[in-house]
Amino acid sequence: MVPLWMFLLVAAALFCIGTFAVLSRRNAIAILMGVELMLNAVNINLVAFWRYGTPETMMGQAFTAFVMVVAAAEAAVGLAIIIAVYRSRKSVVVEEVDLMRG
Amino acid sequence: MDVCSINNIARCLVNSGFDPALAQFITILLGVVVVASFPLVVVIFLIWVERKFAARIQDRIGPNRVGPYGLLQTVADAIKLIAKEDITPAGADRLVYNAAPIMAVMSVLLIWAVIPFSPIHVGVDLEIGALYFVAVASIATLAIMLAGWSSNNKYALLGAFRVVAQLVSYEVPLVFALLVPILFASSMSMQDIVHAQSGMWFFFMAPVAGLIFFISSQAETGRAPFDLLEAESEIVAGFNIEYSGMKFGLFFAGEFMHVLTNGVLMAVLFFGGWLGPLVEQAPIILGPLYLFAKSTFWYLLSLLIRNTVPRVRIDQLMDFNWKFLVPLSIVNFVVIAVLLRLCEALGIAPAAANANDFVANIPQTLVLLLGNAAIAAYVLNRLRRAGREQRLAEAGRTLAAVGEKAAVAH
Amino acid sequence: MNVLNEWAFVGVFFALSWALPALPIVAAVFFSPKKANAIKLQTYECGVETVGDTWVQFKVQYYLYGLVFLVFDVEMIFLFPWAMAYERLDTFQFFAGIVFIILLLDVLVYAVKKNVLEWS
């Protein structure tokens, strides 16, 4: 088997790429994609630790399933917000959407 | 085909001095080549069958020039398609444009990895076989999206959007119908699902689920009456408008293959797959024979529907799915789960020891069948009423219009 | 490691199911004539010349269908294992699953009531 740290390494790299996307992209949908990447990095970690730690229990898989649901819900609501904002402001560039600024 | 002898090959290779890992790899490769090329070869004849069938219904002769009875027509077509000029429209995303038709075929081909042909012949009997099938089939949606987007054509993109909306919609009842055999077999492995039917085929325990599965897989294939993706009269040709030559051919090959795959899946999930009399004695011959006899029935039914039922409008298509099939499939699943539980609680269900006994399964099947009949009766009644209301409303509108005209004329 | 052997088959199958359909496309590259010209390569939009961007404005309806589908699809993560474990469930566990499905049905009822699934 591949040692555990290699999976963690891939997950860490994926997480950082996701972070970079979230912090640096201007487009709201691209930011959401970054969040999806980060959540998937978390999933890799959860499954890897489960496999190398306690593979005979159900913990890792159950948690991963819950994370997937949360990710899906987040994508659904996030994209809906983006569509709504686009409809009223004709823009999906995050810096231009500052309705809440005083 | 012959996994048994392939197993022997692995041992032979190791014995004759091969590295065990390499021998294993060769074994796997052989198995894959056999399983994967099978549907590809069969589809060549299926296209001929389909064309002949359609021709007969339309009072034509159909292909009859190339080879006896026109059997080699498809081969000639393939050669023609290969020799045709291959046009990639300006502004297309070349890589994606080329990958999309391959993906369309791939998503169907991959399903065959888990189809059990006989008690011992199966590509691979995954623990999650049924889920694998759904997951792999959902790649087709992506392929169509890619094709529509990469063509750089408004009509293609619009067509792709419609098709994708259709495909994702009909995946919901498909999956709920698929859950019923999983529930009966308490397993997602295709082989287990077939074995669990040795007492009673699942179709007799859950005919409604079987029909929902058939209807929604017909829609997943994009066949008439759900063939909006190639509704020539409405959207030029749909998502594949810019495709020509072999790439266009691949989309079609994928579709034809999908129809057969649907038939095989119906046979495996609801009609006992390779099960049949004396199959244990001669699994190599009788298993695949039974499987294909059963799937041919569904295949021909699919052809019949395709050639006789008119196309529906997209709003009707969506209404039919979301307001009829999806609620029906969910309610049906719940009813069957509860009835099955009830049977066990009341002791009607066959004991584990004689689960394979036909007679022991009869009481439980009767209860489930009654539940199904109740659902079907309710649904048909509702449909009848809804249909009448619609007709009355239509008639009312026409009458009102006539009355108005008469008033104006006065 | 038995699981991985099974999936090795799927992996090889995956690779081959790319290669097999790609074969005729590659063959077509060698056998087909190449006489492209600008008119031939134009996008075909009923013979009318293409106007504007390919990305026309789409209806939000598509997104709503995708949304409802996503919810049902995600619930499958839980329903598949539940159906698979059916034989081992006791009454409480069984009805936990049924409640889950009924909550799911709510979604559909709401969506239909609000005319979300209406193609207009």
Add this chain to the structure above:
Amino acid sequence: MVELNAHTVVFAIFSIITLGGAVGVVWNRNLVSSSYWLIFSLFGVAGLFVLLSAPFLAAVQVLVYIGAVGILITFSVMLTRGMTQIKDVFNRQSAASGVVAVLLFVVLLVGVVLPVWGPSGALSSAPASDVVATTAELGVALVDGSQYVLPFELVSLLLTAALLGAIVIARDQDK
């Protein structure tokens, strides 16, 4: 340290798919391509799940991400048109975010992956056991009164709430 065998090679392929796809998501100017790179990357994650003996999660990953989330993202990209015209892909703080991401990676590498501050168990090369819980056990665990039944039902509510919210937000109010 790591022997070269089929397992390692497959791991390397899927890692490259995952990370390469992720980089494609970040760097692509065209958002549609970005979303396809995302699907590509998430497919790699599914492969990693198979390597970790979680085939159920791998299938679910393909089903949910490629079949549903990917399609949804593509739909919304098409719905919010005019984004191809955006000249700058990155905002003004992109350099700073790059530094932050790299720093984060170093911290994760040093603090978690490589046991600098004491053994973390991350270097163990072999799993604790080869007995892997099956998907049916997952099914039982999810609805078991002493395990996950509460989150299980809550997930249903969460999805209902998410759907209601998304529908209310995304619908055309004019009609």
